[in-house]
Amino acid sequence: MSKVETTFVKAVADALARAMRADERVIVLGEDVAEGGPYLATVGLSEEFGRDRVRNTPISEGAVCGVAIGAAQSGLRPVVEIMFIDFLTLALDQLVNQAAKAHFMSGGQLAVPLVLRTQGGAGQRSGAQHSQSLEAWLTHIPGLKVVMPSCAADAAGLMTAAIADPNPVVFVENKTLYFRRWLVDTEPEPVPIGRARILRAGNAITLIATSRMVGDALEAAQRLAEDGIDAEVIDPRTLVPLDIETIGESVRRTGRAVIAHEAVTAGGFGAEILAQVQEAAFDCLEAPLQRVGAPFTPVPVSPALEDAYRPGAQEIHNAARVALEWDEVVTPVPEQAR
Amino acid sequence: MTDARAPIATGLLRTMWRIRCFEERVAKLKRSMQVHGLIHLSIGGEGVAAAVCGQLRDDDVVYSGHRAHGHALAKGAACERVMAELMGRADGLCQGVGGSMHLVDAEHGFLGATGVVGGNLPLALGSALAARLRGTDAVTVSFFGDGAVQAGHFHESVNLAALWRLPVIFVCENNGLAEFTSRAEHSPVDSVSDVVAPYGFERATVDGSDALDVWEAFGAFLRLGREGRGPMLLECLTHRRRGHYEGDAQEYRDAEADAVWQRLDPLAALQQRALSEGWLDEAGAAAIESGARDEVEAAVEFARASPFPDLGLPARLVYAA
Numbered sequence: 001m002s003k004v005e006t007t008f009v010k011a012v013a014d015a016l017a018r019a020m021r022a023d024e025r026v027i028v029l030g031e032d033v034a035e036g037g038p039y040l041a042t043v044g045l046s047e048e049f050g051r052d053r054v055r056n057t058p059i060s061e062g063a064v065c066g067v068a069i070g071a072a073q074s075g076l077r078p079v080v081e082i083m084f085i086d087f088l089t090l091a092l093d094q095l096v097n098q099a100a101k102a103h104f105m106s107g108g109q110l111a112v113p114l115v116l117r118t119q120g121g122a123g124q125r126s127g128a129q130h131s132q133s134l135e136a137w138l139t140h141i142p143g144l145k146v147v148m149p150s151c152a153a154d155a156a157g158l159m160t161a162a163i164a165d166p167n168p169v170v171f172v173e174n175k176t177l178y179f180r181r182w183l184v185d186t187e188p189e190p191v192p193i194g195r196a197r198i199l200r201a202g203n204a205i206t207l208i209a210t211s212r213m214v215g216d217a218l219e220a221a222q223r224l225a226e227d228g229i230d231a232e233v234i235d236p237r238t239l240v241p242l243d244i245e246t247i248g249e250s251v252r253r254t255g256r257a258v259i260a261h262e263a264v265t266a267g268g269f270g271a272e273i274l275a276q277v278q279e280a281a282f283d284c285l286e287a288p289l290q291r292v293g294a295p296f297t298p299v300p301v302s303p304a305l306e307d308a309y310r311p312g313a314q315e316i317h318n319a320a321r322v323a324l325e326w327d328e329v330v331t332p333v334p335e336q337a338r
Numbered sequence: 339m340t341d342a343r344a345p346i347a348t349g350l351l352r353t354m355w356r357i358r359c360f361e362e363r364v365a366k367l368k369r370s371m372q373v374h375g376l377i378h379l380s381i382g383g384e385g386v387a388a389a390v391c392g393q394l395r396d397d398d399v400v401y402s403g404h405r406a407h408g409h410a411l412a413k414g415a416a417c418e419r420v421m422a423e424l425m426g427r428a429d430g431l432c433q434g435v436g437g438s439m440h441l442v443d444a445e446h447g448f449l450g451a452t453g454v455v456g457g458n459l460p461l462a463l464g465s466a467l468a469a470r471l472r473g474t475d476a477v478t479v480s481f482f483g484d485g486a487v488q489a490g491h492f493h494e495s496v497n498l499a500a501l502w503r504l505p506v507i508f509v510c511e512n513n514g515l516a517e518f519t520s521r522a523e524h525s526p527v528d529s530v531s532d533v534v535a536p537y538g539f540e541r542a543t544v545d546g547s548d549a550l551d552v553w554e555a556f557g558a559f560l561r562l563g564r565e566g567r568g569p570m571l572l573e574c575l576t577h578r579r580r581g582h583y584e585g586d587a588q589e590y591r592d593a594e595a596d597a598v599w600q601r602l603d604p605l606a607a608l609q610q611r612a613l614s615e616g617w618l619d620e621a622g623a624a625a626i627e628s629g630a631r632d633e634v635e636a637a638v639e640f641a642r643a644s645p646f647p648d649l650g651l652p653a654r655l656v657y658a659a
Contacts, residue, residue: 027471052471058501063460063494070464070478073449074399076471078464093491097454098461104655106442106450107432111658142656166658 030081157191248280485516
């Protein structure tokens with residue numbers, strides 16, 4: 001298939017346009033979406049599909065999310081945008097109490113084929129209320145699916161799959177990826193929800209990373225390769241459902257793993273991945289599983305502080321070295337003390 | 339008054355007796371722990387459910403709140419399946435996993451109750467938007483209490499409904515109590531219909547104890563909704579005869595108001611009127627009541643005979659296939 005260069009955000013906009021062309025039930029709503037939005041993720045849609053299907057909304061995240069849920073229950077395929085994941089707090093009642101449970105509570109009578117697009121992440125000096133990574137909250141709610149694409153091709157393919165899914169799918173983008181450039185297929189295939197991708201094969205250690213940290217994991221793997229260490233890099237792509245088969249198989253082979261995300265480490269989704277890897281690969285582990293994430297503070301604005309706050313390739317590399325050198329680090333227990 | 343009202347009144351009485359008998363039976367079953375969870379009864383407010391839902395089609399959507407048995411029954415849900423749901427049985431409307439506060443009957447357009455006060459208000463807008471985009475004349479009705487008016491979702495929803503001129507009819511059952519607290523203690527605005535005044539709603543406040551009044555007022559709004567107009571707000575002044583939930587000690591009650599409203603029982607009032615206007619004779623009225631009691635007893639038997647759901651059911655219902 002022929003390739004075309006695109007940005008992450010253009011891949012999202014193109015996927016939305018393709019879905020809207022293919023199915024008139026697909027509508028897009030959210031603050032400023034008919035104007036393209038601050039990151040241009042919906043640019044061109046209102047011109048092509050009109051303002052009935054591409055609807056600007058007031059700054060009413062709760063009601064807007066609820067409108068999308070009601071529309072989904074009545075046969076539409078809404079894609080609702082919450083401009084920053086930080087503002088998802090205002091819509092959580094709708095997402096958690098209504099969208100996630102409607103199919104269940106109705107005994108299967110209702111479906112909520114809804115996509116909630118949002119974006120998170122630090123790195124643009126936006127401060128503590130516009131930079132968070134809150135995806136772990138959503139993974140705790142049965143009934144929601146949570147996807148986090150790390151590149152333009154996955155953004156396109158997962159968006160197509162998310163719109164086709166009969167369940168509420170939270171689609172978490174990262175603002176610092178939006179204007180990076182990738183080569184993608186001119187006609188991208190859907191990416192199945194629930195399938196991880198191995199970006200780099202290796203046998204010494206497994207680096208599991210999500211969203212923006214996937215690029216950092218690849219960079220860390222490159223540095224490890226320069227040290228003669230062969231790291232495998234896996235992007236789960238979907239947090240719920242998690243492809244633990246692919247991840248577990250890798251760690252059983254390598255015996256060591258680093259789990260990296262930009263969210264605060266404590267209570268982050270990395271803890272869940274770690275627990276599931278431990279269950280899947282305990283007898284093969286050569287070293288404690290390592291986690292990389294942000295410190296337990298809100299995101300600071302000062303460039304000096306925010307740069308120090310954001311985990312990246314260096315932190316992943318450091319954690320990998322800890323796992324790889326574990327046998328050397330641990331002091332053997334003296335014979336008489338056993 | 340013409341005889342054209344006779345069949346309307348008879349239909350209303352039939353629905354109101356079904357709801358009354360159902361809920362009185364549920365109250366007893368709650369005391370003997372045969373129905374489960376938090377049970378919120380609408381005894382004394384049946385006229386609103388009957389007059390509103392009695393004019394709707396199956397493709398008109400109704401959303402409701404936690405006090406929703408009457409709305410579900412009036413919209414067409416089978417008595418026996420609602421009873422089985424309250425008893426947590428496999429043949430319940432929602433296979434026993436939803437319960438009293440989460441009734442859904444999609445076949446009849448009852449897309450559901452919710453246990454979160456005000457939580458379903460914006461969903462009604464979504465359903466109305468879907469009807470508009472499909473080009474049908476279906477309307478959506480959203481039932482809520484006066485307590486929900488102070489929720490953020492209410493204000494966001496009325497603004498958006500008015501902005502998009504959606505064919506949605508907000509029906510407020512104002513019983514003067516938000517859980518245990520009187521309206522005077524939770525809002526400085528007396529009338530709920532005044533809250534939406536700046537948005538240009540068609541709005542009205544009616545005596546919810548007069549089911550025929552509710553029928554007429556709602557019917558007028560429904561005709562507007564069928565023309566694609568909206569939104570509208572109908573405030574029905576009602577009274578909550580029972581506690582907020584069954585088992586509530588009700589130390590907050592106002593005995594004087596209770597005595598007044600006892601005389602304003604919508605069911606007794608409409609039946610009396612039907613008899614005095616000659617729309618119905620004593621035997622006809624008795625037949626409606628006994629028919630409702632028989633239906634409810636049969637529903638209890640149906641529910642008792644239904645098994646509990648299998649233990650694998652919850653896991654199968656998390657995601658739609």
